[in-house]
Amino acid sequence: MAAALTPTPDATTPQTQLPQVTELRNPGMPLDLNWVLGAQANTSAIERRAGTIGARRSVKKAHQAAWLLRAVTCMDLTTLSGDDTDRRVARLCAKARQPVAPALLDALGMDPITTGAVCVYHEMIPAAVAALEGTNIPVAAVSTGFPAGLSPFELRLREIEMSVAAGATEIDIVISRRHVLSGNWQALYDEMSAMREACGDAHVKAILATGELGSLRNVARASLVCMMAGADFIKTSTGKESVNATLPVSLVMIRAIRDYYDHTGIRVGYKPAGGISKAKDAVTYLALIKEELGDRWLRPDLFRFGASSLLNDIERQLEHYVTGNYSAGYRHATS
Numbered sequence: 001m002a003a004a005l006t007p008t009p010d011a012t013t014p015q016t017q018l019p020q021v022t023e024l025r026n027p028g029m030p031l032d033l034n035w036v037l038g039a040q041a042n043t044s045a046i047e048r049r050a051g052t053i054g055a056r057r058s059v060k061k062a063h064q065a066a067w068l069l070r071a072v073t074c075m076d077l078t079t080l081s082g083d084d085t086d087r088r089v090a091r092l093c094a095k096a097r098q099p100v101a102p103a104l105l106d107a108l109g110m111d112p113i114t115t116g117a118v119c120v121y122h123e124m125i126p127a128a129v130a131a132l133e134g135t136n137i138p139v140a141a142v143s144t145g146f147p148a149g150l151s152p153f154e155l156r157l158r159e160i161e162m163s164v165a166a167g168a169t170e171i172d173i174v175i176s177r178r179h180v181l182s183g184n185w186q187a188l189y190d191e192m193s194a195m196r197e198a199c200g201d202a203h204v205k206a207i208l209a210t211g212e213l214g215s216l217r218n219v220a221r222a223s224l225v226c227m228m229a230g231a232d233f234i235k236t237s238t239g240k241e242s243v244n245a246t247l248p249v250s251l252v253m254i255r256a257i258r259d260y261y262d263h264t265g266i267r268v269g270y271k272p273a274g275g276i277s278k279a280k281d282a283v284t285y286l287a288l289i290k291e292e293l294g295d296r297w298l299r300p301d302l303f304r305f306g307a308s309s310l311l312n313d314i315e316r317q318l319e320h321y322v323t324g325n326y327s328a329g330y331r332h333a334t335s
């Protein structure tokens with residue numbers, strides 16, 4: 001049996017669910033086109049730097065278990081399928097309440113933890129709200145004609161309002177990729193501002209769908225515009241594009257977040273999403289955040305993974321750490 005996890009200076013120390021920190025919401029600012037158009041992205045330098053992150057850092061044993069538990073607390077446990085049902089959502093929510101088996105947590109010397117949120121389609125919000133009653137786990141909804149975001153603008157705004165009324169406290173919106181591809185930054189800013197307003201008190205995550213934006217420079221510019229328009233989080237992908245979260249894209253987005261913080265003093269959150277299914281990749285993402293933004297961003301109010309199957313692999317790795325054996329993946333299925 002493994003020893004209880006102990007804090008070490010070179011690892012994150014997520015022994016328990018972290019206390020909620022109230023970060024000042026991003027109020028946004030006027031569109032600064034000079035700043036936006038000045039944003040560049042040196043693709044080869046970014047790819048070089050991204051290539052060093054997973055390769056250099058090897059986190060083992062108790063440190064690895066600690067990072068994995070942190071990843072769980074920062075996870076938007078997601079189901080976004082056309083065949084979602086209330087029962088599937090209820091099972092997902094049960095998993096969000098108890099994402100890691102109590103016996104494993106006991107062996108690790110850990111208090112109970114939960115995931116950061118549950119993320120569903122609008123129609124599934126009531127089932128998620130009911131299944132999470134009595135917890136502090138937020139329900140996040142993908143609204144605005146997810147994943148393409150091409151339904152009429154008024155309908156997209158109305159969908160946000162309906163999702164909030166149904167009980168979602170986090171709204172993941174999708175931006176209009178065409179505004180980015182045509183360089184119409186004013187239109188992107190206006191769209192994002194209206195969506196932020198429609199969210200009211202619900203926090204808004206802006207999904208850039210980076211795999212469809214054409215270039216890393218566009219990713220940098222779109223990130224800035226969404227933050228200027230008041231996004232609480234910027235998020236890479238819907239999970240439905242042919243290319244979803246990648247390390248180079250993440251580097252560009254988190255450097256835009258750093259730039260925005262340096263200019264405004266406001267911390268905007270980051271959510272890589274789509275195709276992140278391995279525990280090892282989760283640790284690489286956390287290391288990237290730690291190195292580029294610092295420990296403050298390694299909390300669920302500023303960092304989330306959007307993932308439907310990552311939890312399965314994390315639980316398998318934790319079980320291996322505790323027992324020395326791997327269990328079959330189906331034993332950890334979330335839906």
Ligand SMILES: O=C[C@H](O)COP(=O)(O)O
Nearest residue numbers: 238239274275306307308
């Ligand atoms: O926002 C979350 C993503 O849709 C999840 O993507 P995934 O199913 O590839 O983990």
